Amino acid sequence: MVNAGTPPRSGPRARSVDPRNPHFVQDVYRAYGRWHADGQAFFWEEYGHWCFAGYETVDRLLRDRRFGRQVLHVATREELGWPPRPAHLADFDAVERHSLLELEPPAHTRLRRLITKAFVARQVERLRPQINALCHALIDGFEADGQVELLSAYATPIPLTTICTLLGVPVEAGPQLLGWSHAIVKMYVLDPPMGDQIAANTAARDFAGFLRARIAEKRADPGDDLLSALIAAEDDGETLSVDELVSTVILLLNAGHEATVHQIGNAMRSILASKLDPRGLFADAEATATTVEECLRHDAPLHMFTRYALEDMELEADGTMVALKKGDRIGLLLGAANRDPRRFADPDRFDPYRTGQANVTFGAGLHFCIGAPLARIELQEALSVLFARLPGIRFAETPRYADAYHFHGLERAVLGWR
Structure with a gap:
């Protein structure tokens, strides 16, 4: 039995890998290959918690109700031996406190039910023609140049414009929202420096202030947009509070933008490196959908999802028994799970x-x-339109991942088609 509080300091169940090491970041899948061969459950010393890389284990633990995104609904900081939260993160914490991503039942159940009333698949499907038109308009702006930095000129405007339009937030505010978003997500890396912490807190405060003003406007003059729908959403007489609305919109903007930008860049890298004919990959709606699913598997934008043990337990995972105490954190390695050779044949091959x-x-x-x-x-829409409009597209510079492990994406994507 291995206890999470007294992890091994050597051997196959303890690993020391600096997630900020550029060599690791540029070739995480090589590391994952070793981890799948040497042991899919291990204590990652730099993070200070157990991590799991096997597909079946990750999928199971994502669904295991003995774990949660937070633990303070079942224990106090004092009980867990945690220090008080620093005062300089008060505004950031205020936003996180009501985030759907961080809540657990019953608060999560109530909030998700209300949000789902306004944000369902059949409603967002109506956005497809608008997204398609946006993709064409963006390409119109750079097609004649013969070269483009795709992340800034294409991958960023698509989700940012879409989510702003969906929420009823002025598209002209996009650059400001983008700045706030970039500052906030820097809190999700290992040991963010003090400067980034202060910047994230300031961004959270300013973002919340901006949204409170928009919420007041929408209450007075509702529109045909998601923010108005969220304000109006009701379930058994319950509605979303202003704080919940602020946290929800920030989550939708941050998660909806950051991950999609990275995934578009990563998908281009996967597709072009595969040498497969894009005409077959995007031949029709069904082929496009399966190609996108393989892009999501082959090079995901988020590589670690953490959860807390909500009770003391003994956990069996990938042939390893691990003892966890209430409040212990675990890391579920999504990117590694998607390349598990026990689940996927030839997992490193891009194969739609x-x-x-x-x-x-x-x-x-x-x-x-x-x-x-x-x-x-x-x-x-972004990928199918891009390859249809620019059939000879290729990387004009060798793509490199940004030096950040948690959010895994390219730092630049310079492409040409002449």
């Missing part, structure tokens, strides 16, 4: 034609990504 397609890129269980239907539409 493989049977038994699956991935855990959007999570599973209670916290399955509520924006997954919109993200899939954005990816299907």
Whole structure:
């Protein structure tokens, strides 16, 4: 039995890998290959918690109700031996406190039910023609140049414009929202420096202030948009509070933008490296959908999803018995699970034609990504339109991943077609 509080300091069940090491970040899948061969459950010393890389284990633990995104609904910080939260993160914490991603039942159940009333697949499907037109308009702006940095000129405007339009937020505010979003997500890496913490807190405060003003406007003059629908959403007499509305919109903007931008860039890398004929990959709606699902599996934008043990337990995972105490954190390695050779034949090969397609890129269980239907539409339209309009597209510079492990995406994607 291995106890999470006294992890091994050597041997196959303890690993020391600096997630900020550029060599690791540029070739995470090589590391994952070793981990799948040497042991899919291990204590990651730099993070200070157990991690799991096997597909079946990750999928199971995402659904295991003995774990949660938070633990303070069943224990106090004092009970867990945690220090008080620093005062300089008060505004950031205020936003996180009501985030759907961080809540557990019964608060999560109530909030998700209300949000789902306004944000369902059949409603976002109506956005497909608008997204398609946006993709064409963006390409119109750079097609004659023969070269483009895709992330800034294409991958970023698509989800940002879409989510702003969906929410009824002025598209002109996009650059400001983008700045706030970038600052906030820097809190989700290992040991963010003090400067990034202060910047994230300031961004959370300013973002919340901006949204409170928009919420007041929408209450006075509702429109045909998601923010108005969220304000009006009601279930058994319950509605979303202003704080819940603020946290929900920030989550939708941050998660809906950051992950999609990275996934478009990663998908281009996967497709072009495969040498497969894009005409077959995007021949029709069904082919496009399966190609996008393989892109999501092959090179996901989020590689670690953490959860807390809500009780003391003994956990069997991938042949390893692990003892966990209430409040212990675990890391579910989504990117590694998607490359598990026990689940996928030849997992490092990009193959949209493989049977038994699956991935855990959007999570599973209670916290399955509520924006997954919109993200899939954005990816299907962005990729199919791009290859249809620019059939000779290729990388003009060798793509490199940004030096960040948690959010895994390219730092630049310079493409040409002449």
